[in-house]
Amino acid sequence: MHNFGTFFLWALAASILWQGSLAEDPRSVYMCFNDPIVSSCLTDLKPMLNQLVKAQDQRTRDAEAKLDRLDRQLQTKAEDSQAKLNKSLLAVQEKLEAKLQAVLKQLQAVSEKIDAAKVENQLQPISDKMEACQQADKLAAVPAAATNTIPSGYELIGSRYFRIVNEYGDWDTAKRRCREMGGYLASFQNAEEINAITPKLKAYHNYWLGINDRDKEGHFVSVASQKPAPFLKWARGHPDVTNHEQNCVSLYKGEMSDIDCKTDAVYFICQADNET
Numbered sequence: 351m352h353n354f355g356t357f358f359l360w361a362l363a364a365s366i367l368w369q370g371s372l373a374e375d376p377r378s379v380y381m382c383f384n385d386p387i388v389s390s391c392l393t394d395l396k397p398m399l400n401q402l403v404k405a406q407d408q409r410t411r412d413a414e415a416k417l418d419r420l421d422r423q424l425q426t427k428a429e430d431s432q433a434k435l436n437k438s439l440l441a442v443q444e445k446l447e448a449k450l451q452a453v454l455k456q457l458q459a460v461s462e463k464i465d466a467a468k469v470e471n472q473l474q475p476i477s478d479k480m481e482a483c484q485q486a487d488k489l490a491a492v493p494a495a496a497t498n499t500i501p502s503g504y505e506l507i508g509s510r511y512f513r514i515v516n517e518y519g520d521w522d523t524a525k526r527r528c529r530e531m532g533g534y535l536a537s538f539q540n541a542e543e544i545n546a547i548t549p550k551l552k553a554y555h556n557y558w559l560g561i562n563d564r565d566k567e568g569h570f571v572s573v574a575s576q577k578p579a580p581f582l583k584w585a586r587g588h589p590d591v592t593n594h595e596q597n598c599v600s601l602y603k604g605e606m607s608d609i610d611c612k613t614d615a616v617y618f619i620c621q622a623d624n625e626t
């Protein structure tokens with residue numbers, strides 16, 4: 351409605367101006383507006399024209415406000431879409447990184463396996479040779495007569511053959527059992543032999559040795575050689591030569607004690623030879 355009115359009024363004004371020979375002579379415009387009829391018409395139309403201009407301004411403002419709202423909505427939607435896209439991209443990136451790490455881990459494991467296998471293969475011949483040399487050295491240190499008569503069940507510990515027997519018995523039982531096993535209740539030549547055998551013994555257990563002072567107090571003899579025991583390493587408080595019931599020697603945590611020979615919760619150690 352407003353549009354139609356605006357059009358009509360402007361058309362009327364244009365027609366009047368045109369009829370006033372505006373096209374033929376610019377001075378006619380001034381003359382036209384000085385025309386009493388036209389001037390009166392324009393005076394009458396002025397409030398209506400102002401009203402129309404105001405209405406048009408309001409529509410413009412409304413349209414601008416609407417455009418602003420649409421712009422904000424679009425911006426909000428664009429931001430939401432961007433956030434969703436970023437989230438999706440991040441999830442994809444994390445998945446890819448996890449897969450990449452897994453693949454790298456597998457590659458690393460394979461690489462280590464290959465390297466370890468290669469090194470092991472290269473070192474194996476050297477290791478075999480070294481072991482053969484060590485075994486030869488040990489055998490060379492053992493008297494030939496002894497190596498020829500090693501009963502079964504004995505192992506080379508240090509430079510001699512011993513058998514560790516984890517069964518309980520008193521000292522005389524242990525002595526008899528060693529003879530049944532082809533050897534003798536053991537004694538040691540030096541500290542190195544004790545150090546070599548100690549890691550093979552059960553912790554917190556006593557082991558009978560083939561040493562006693564039954565015949566003469568304080569005179570400790572090897573039952574294998576019937577000679578004085580060549581090496582004694584006493585624990586604190588031993589030997590107790592005042593107690594005549596403590597005549598048999600045991601080994602506990604690498605040290606020797608003289609205890610009652612009838613003590614029967616004691617393991618024992620045999621040796622293959624009777625030279626010590």
Ligand SMILES: [Ca+2]
Nearest residue numbers: 563568596597
């Ligand atoms: Ca004694």
